[in-house]
Amino acid sequence: MNKITAYLATSLLAISIFTACKQERKLPFYGERHAETVKDAAGAEKIDTxxxxxxxxxxxxxxxxxTTNKATDGKIYVADFFFTSCTTICPTMHRNLMTIYNDFKTNPDVMFVSHxxxxxxxxxxxxxxxxxxxGVDGPKWQFLYGTKDSVYTLAEKNYLVAVGEDSTAKxxxxHQGYLVLIDKDRRIRGAYDGTKEDQVEQLKKDIPVLLAEYKK
Amino acid sequence: MRNYIINSIFFLSIITIIVSCQNQETIDLQNYMSNGKDIYKAKCQNCHGENGEGLGQLAPPLTDSVFLKANKTRLACFIKNGANETLVIHGKEYKEKMPAFPELADIDVAQVMVFVTNSFGNKQGFVPYTKVSKDLQNCK
Structure with missing residues (x-):
């Protein structure tokens, strides 16, 4: 009898240790950050990142x-920078992004934005x-046109993607071929090279992880 | 008996010559295929895809053997000078411009052309680069 109790106790302990160790995967935050003192709902001051x-x-x-940022309210989205007459990396990027688009076609919480x-x-x-x-139809994937200044600033300062005019380029x-993953609070949570299949696969896996953060 | 031996040696050598001739073409084909594959990856794959499947209505697939055969002498011109006309492939119209690749030498064009016409389900055999050079001189 004693033996059984001891055995049960050890297995319970083992199980609790394993469950405690199992941490949910969370995506990192990209870009600048700073600490700020904020007041929570109760009026108590605390420091937040x-x-x-x-x-x-x-x-x-x-x-x-x-179309404004309101279109992406309450959604996570993948942003990228391209141009239609690009014959180098863009076709590959959008070929890969198409597979993700098709995977999340029916998910209303996911959007795509190409500048x-x-x-x-x-x-x-x-x-x-x-x-x-x-092969894209409907508002789920937005293709956006803007002035040079507005788009280039947004790319380099905010999405952290390098873009530029270059008369010597073909x-x-x-521009860089990053697919940038943005969460519902407009924070950068991932950047994936859209020309590399393994990184696109990773993005495919990371989208559900990011969505899960908002499920609680 | 002696005649018989001489005769058989003669015929054997003839056969060897024929066989080795064929081998030379097979070797050339293999050479073209492997070099052509590298060029394809570097210059063509981003639009036409790893398996020649194309990209939506933007870039046509390279799997239409009938089209490839009918346009055999123009393929080299498409590869080097690009295309700026409506092409009907698998019964669908493709109107986007294909860029030119002036940096490709005749031998490169020949190799990538042989690769495409013998991959993705196509099997149209070997074309030597001398023939491709001639095609390129007759481009419109």
């Missing part, structure tokens, strides 16, 4: 409709044609 967030934006989408960096040629109707030919522009 404030992370870098994506500021308000407003652009024309592929339907020539003014063109070709402010001269990629007007909304060009973006529309591109989206249709890629298609006239250079």
């Amino acid at each position: 404030v992370y870098q967030t994506i500021p308000d934006w407003s652009f024309l989408n592929q339907d020539s409709v003014v 063109t960096i070709d402010f001269k040629y990629d007007k909304p109707h060009v973006l529309k044609k591109y989206a249709q030919k890629l 298609d006239g522009y250079i």
